[in-house]
Amino acid sequence: MTISFIITTYNILPYIGHCLDSVAAVARAGDEVILVDDGSNDGTVEHVQAFAAQNPFAEGVTFKPIYLGTNTMGGVGIGANIGLNAASCDTVFFVDGDDWVDIQGFNKARAHWTLHPSDILFTNYLEFDQSKQATKKPADFQKWSGLDRKTPLDTLRAQALTFIAVPWRKFYRRDFLEAHKLRFPEGDFFFEDNPFHWAVCMKAETIGFLNTIICYHRINRPGQTMASTGIELTAFFTHFDTILNNLPDADDRNLLSAARWLLSNMSWHVGRLSRQAYYSYGTAASKALQSIPDALWQNDLAATEAMKSIWPIANRLRSGDINGQIDAWQRQAIDNRLGSMNSHLQRLQTNQGRLQRQVLGQIAADSFESIQRRRRVAMPLPPDPSE
Structure with a gap:
């Protein structure tokens, strides 16, 4: 099967070279590499052009750079859709321009995909912490150990929906995407991979899973969306509405999954919200949570979520007590x-005590040395044996 690699870029000059090198290492004859740049102004475009001029790809690989010239609204949704519209190969594989492909793992996954075709294939990945220069496992890494691949489609779908929504860990059959007109939502918001993930999983008739590391996702770099702490996080409630609107009527099983998905993401949000985002976030959360039926909330959700820290927050917001929750957030922030101040003071006191001990130790050492010098001066010289 041939692959359309879709790379999305925006102001990632320090990282794009590593990304392109890794894609060039796995692209084969018949593949195409579609790079969509969303108006970079940091030299990314010039680097891509210089890279292309070196003709680094294997014979038979087509490189299709698309330079939008201006930054579009939202996240990567528009750029990813432009890439999808330009794709012509059997398979679609997304790559973030600041990530890179694991060559051995990708080739293994490609061989599996060729032998076991499906609408989508989930694979695994590692995160690379840019600030710590270290790799770590993603939050859903442990889900692989409990995965049941020999189960009915509905259960497979339910398992797939619990994985992190990122598109670049999946192989997509392009005919499947086109048949269902599956595209990323476009708007003035981020995190658009979440409703796309749900739409793909809900439409898929065959879902594969392969626990192989195929790429490294860079986190904690300057300018990254995952560093969001403000009102952009309210996009999750917009995406929740989109997910609900695309569910079949009376689909309580997936409605319950969507509600758990929202609460899980809220758990990540509330610890990083800025004060300026409290009201906007609380208002959007309250409206979204109220769309969950009472019976589902009080019975099914309470049975699995009530012991989690997000539950009292979600209950308060769902009841409409937005100001009460804002007060709680403000008290927690204080x-x-x-x-933090107490910890800082304790460190200062500890350091002060350590410094005092060092000073006293030095004074004692100096005093001892002074005494020794005085003793040496006061001690009479031994008689000269020659006399």
Whole structure:
């Protein structure tokens, strides 16, 4: 099977070279590499052009750069859709321009995909922490150990929906995407891979899973969406509405999965919200949570979520007590600042005590050396044996 690699870029000059090198290493004759740049102004475009001029791809690989010239609204949705519209191969594989492909793992996954075709194939990945220069496992890594591949489609779909929504860990059959007109939602928001993930999983008739590391996803770099702490996180509630609107009527099983998905993401949100985002986030959360039926909330959700830290927050917002939750967030923020200040003071006191001990030790050493010098001066010289 041939592959359309879709690379999306925006102001990632320090990383794009590594990405392109890795894709060039796995692209084969008949493949195409579609790079969509979303208006970079940091030299990314010039680097891509210089890379292409070197003709680094294997014979028979087509390189299709698309330079939008201006930054589009939202995240990568528009760029990814442009790439999808330009794709012509059997398979679609997305690559973030600041990530890179694991060559051995990707080739193994490609061989599996060729022998076991499906609408989508889930694979595994590792995160690379840019600030710490270290790799780590993603949050859903442990799900692989409990995965049941020999189960009915509905259960496979339910398992797939619990995985992190990122598109670049999947192989997509392009005819499947085109038959269902599956595209990323476009708008003035980020995290658009979440509703795309749900739409793909809900439409798929065959789903494959292969626990092989095929790429490294870069995190904690300057300018990254995952560093969001403000009102952009309210996009999750817009995406929740999109997910619900695309569910079949009376589909309580997937409605329950969607509600759990939302609560899981809220757990990640609330610890990083800025004060300026409290009201906008609380208002959007309240509206979204109220769309979950009472019976589902009070019974099914309460049975699995009630012991989690997000549950009292979600209950308060769902009841409409937005101001009460904002007050709670503000008190928590004050407590956190006080705790941070106390920790800082304790470190200062510890350092001060250590410094005092060092100074006293030095004084004692100096005093001892002074005494020794005085003793040497006061001690009479031994008699000269020659006399």
